[in-house]
Amino acid sequence: MKPVKVGLLGLGTVGGGTVSVLQRNAEEIQRRAGRGIEIAIATARDVSKARSFDTSGIELSTDPQAVVNHPEVDVVVELIGGTDAALELVMQAIANGKHVVTANKALIAKHGNEIFTAAQDKGVMVAFEAAVAGGIPIIKAVREGLSANNIEWLAGIINGTGNFILTEMRDNGSDFADVLAEAQRLGYAEADPTFDVEGIDAAHKLTILASIAFGIPLQFDKCYTEGIGHITREDVEYAEELGYRIKHLGVSRRTDKGVELRVHPTMIPERRLIANVDGVMNAVLVKGDAVGPTLYYGAGAGAEPTASAVVADVIDVVRVLTADPENRVPHLAFQPDALSDLPVLEMGDVETAYYLRLEANDKPGVLADVTSILGGADISIEAMLQKEPAEGQETVSVIILTHRIREAQMNDAIAKIEALDSVQGQVTRIRLEALDA
Ligand code: NAP
Ligand code: HSE
Numbered sequence: 001m002k003p004v005k006v007g008l009l010g011l012g013t014v015g016g017g018t019v020s021v022l023q024r025n026a027e028e029i030q031r032r033a034g035r036g037i038e039i040a041i042a043t044a045r046d047v048s049k050a051r052s053f054d055t056s057g058i059e060l061s062t063d064p065q066a067v068v069n070h071p072e073v074d075v076v077v078e079l080i081g082g083t084d085a086a087l088e089l090v091m092q093a094i095a096n097g098k099h100v101v102t103a104n105k106a107l108i109a110k111h112g113n114e115i116f117t118a119a120q121d122k123g124v125m126v127a128f129e130a131a132v133a134g135g136i137p138i139i140k141a142v143r144e145g146l147s148a149n150n151i152e153w154l155a156g157i158i159n160g161t162g163n164f165i166l167t168e169m170r171d172n173g174s175d176f177a178d179v180l181a182e183a184q185r186l187g188y189a190e191a192d193p194t195f196d197v198e199g200i201d202a203a204h205k206l207t208i209l210a211s212i213a214f215g216i217p218l219q220f221d222k223c224y225t226e227g228i229g230h231i232t233r234e235d236v237e238y239a240e241e242l243g244y245r246i247k248h249l250g251v252s253r254r255t256d257k258g259v260e261l262r263v264h265p266t267m268i269p270e271r272r273l274i275a276n277v278d279g280v281m282n283a284v285l286v287k288g289d290a291v292g293p294t295l296y297y298g299a300g301a302g303a304e305p306t307a308s309a310v311v312a313d314v315i316d317v318v319r320v321l322t323a324d325p326e327n328r329v330p331h332l333a334f335q336p337d338a339l340s341d342l343p344v345l346e347m348g349d350v351e352t353a354y355y356l357r358l359e360a361n362d363k364p365g366v367l368a369d370v371t372s373i374l375g376g377a378d379i380s381i382e383a384m385l386q387k388e389p390a391e392g393q394e395t396v397s398v399i400i401l402t403h404r405i406r407e408a409q410m411n412d413a414i415a416k417i418e419a420l421d422s423v424q425g426q427v428t429r430i431r432l433e434a435l436d437a
Contacts, residue, residue, distance in 0.1 A: 003036030004318050007067035007098075008058075009089060010079035011044040013187035014103050014130065016053045017307030018077065022314075023054060029311065033318040041067050043080075068093040075317050077310060078102040081191055087111050094118045094126070099321075101313040103130035103306055106195075109204035109220040112211075116331040123325035127313035132205040133158050133282040135305030136298040137312065142212050142286060143333040149288030151213040153253035155266075155435055156284030157277050158205040160300030161189045161196035162228050162248040167278040170236050170245075176229075188280055188301035198227035199248065202263045206250030213252065213286070214259055214342060215334030222344035226264035235357060235428060238399050239267050242383060244355075245275040246430060258343040260350050267355050267432040273297075274435065285435060293437045348408035353382065353432040356402065358417060359395040359424045366422040367398065373420075377413040379405045395424050401432065 006022075008015055022029065022037060030036045039058050047060040061067070068076055068089050076093040078086055078100060086107050093100050094115070102108065108115070108128050119126045129139045133156065142151070157163050161183040168174040168182075180197065183189045188196075195201040203223040211218050228248050239246050249266040252259060268275040273295055277283040282300030287293045299305035320328055330336060360366045367386070374381060385399040402410075414427045 001035050003038045004033075004074050004321070005038055005040040005072045006314060007070050007073035007076045008039055008042035008079065009064050009067055009076065010081070011042055011051060011055070012079065013303045014306045014310065015042065015044070015079040016051060017303030018079065018310045019055065019058070020053045021304060021307040021311050025311075029315060033315045035318055037314055037318060040072055041070055043067050064089050065092070068096060068098065073098060074321070075099045075101060075314055077314065078104055078107070079310070081106070083107050083110055090115060090126070091118060094122050094124055097122055097124060099124045099317045100126045101310055101317065102126070102128050103310055104128075105131040105201065105204035105208060109207040109218055112208070112218040112331070116336070119331070120336060125317050125320070125328060126331060127317055128208070129313045130306045130309035132208050133284055133296070134160060134298065134300040134302065135308045136282055136284065136296050136300070137309065138209070138284050138296050139212060141294075141296055142209065144329060146286060146288050146291060146294070147333065149290045151254065152287045152289060153251070154209060154213055154284060154286040155249050155251045155274070155433065156206075156209070157247050157274065157282050158209075158250050158284065158300065159196055159199075159202040159248060160280035160282055160302070161193065162199075162202065163277065163282065163300065164188060164280045165197075166228060166231070166236070166246060166248065169233060171278075173233065183280075186280075187303055197229055199225045199263045202248060202250045206252055206261060206263055209250070209284070210252035210259060210261055212333045214254055215332065215338065215340050216259060216342055216344075217339055218332075219261070219344050222261055224262040224264070224347040224350075228265055230428065231265050231430075234397065235430065238357065238385065238397070239355065239430075240270070241385065242399070242401065243270055244268060244432070245270050247275065247277070249433065251433065254342070255345065257349065258345040261344045262347065262350060265430050267430050268435055272435050287437065348406065348411065350407050351404050352407070353404045353434070354402045354410055355430040355432055356400045356414070357428040358398050360398050361422040361424070362389050362394055362396045363422065366420075369420055369422065370398065370400070370417055373413050373416045374400070374402065377405075377409050379403070379409065379413055
């Protein structure tokens, strides 16, 4: 049978990994797919740039339209990123009847609903395994492997750059800016690294995971998003003293009132496996009603780990090229006309436990004021630590762990604590999840 022809948009970190993996493993891939897979054409902004991989035999162009309109291309692989040119190119490829594979989480989280509708109408596939958690086949696991279950919740470390930064800060006391520069050098960070640091990239990925887990349309604009920029080395140390690790987590849980969709730094008991996932590695915990808790672990970013997911998607597309479009695995796991209107909850309605750190004047009565505000808001205290004042300072750090409470109640209590004359500056709040089965 004739080989399947691929058109590649982008020859950067992931594009390069995809070229290398397809070349190196061509024989094994053909045995799995049942047909050869060849890259016919690839685009980049600058095709004269020296690349660390072999592009011989591939037609190179600076015109992405040449890829999506190429008469021989069966599958377009979009690896340029962003949501402007990428959306236009993907829609054009679909309109031309080409299948699409993409690693672009921003594109799927923000425009997936319209992309999938267009693909459905045209009877083509849009595959996006590499968009979530790099090389971990988490989309396939949730969409297919766990399809017998009612998914109750999922929680994951889904940004490699953020986890790399938090790990380096904890283990080596490294400076935030230095570690971020290293993550960029290694090809882990987004073109705009604020997406990694401010939690936007993780919010894109969580939006996709939640839709697949709960069968709801993609609703990126409803995801509560907080990054790691305000986490201090002291918070990391205090968390350790209390038996916890701080990880940047995406959490989505089905409740009676709706679906939680939130991304923020989270304290996790250090004995949990996921608390020990370090560096660029990602991990996703998924709790199904039948299977119980399951954990998926692997590299969350980087050229070949991500290419592993991209190429697996291309192989999947090749395997079902001749299958009836009505009988393929649905893009969002559930049949398109069976998506649920379960609402995404406002953050104020979410219930979690909390770590609070406040800087208080070192004098009698301050702690009593703080605990009376918490007591008045029905917030019970699980543990409390008061640190010695640093040399030359008049304030002390007070750390409080609370039991679970609605976020709206905690917001009121924090506002009252911050209004106390004896409390200086803002209260640092880190949400705490036990993540037990
Ligand atoms: P990258 O290294 O910046 O590569 C982007 C490639 O696209 C480059 O070859 C660039 O050309 C080309 N390009 C950019 N804008 C273009 C345009 N308007 N028209 C034509 N070509 C254009 O990015 P990457 O890290 O490979 O990421 C690609 C996608 O994969 C993104 O959606 C990203 O979020 C996703 N992703 C990345 C990783 C990772 O670990 N890096 C992991 C999972 C998913 P030049 O080479 O000439 O500059
Ligand atoms: N910038 C992303 C990360 C790439 O660091 O996780 C993988 O999606």
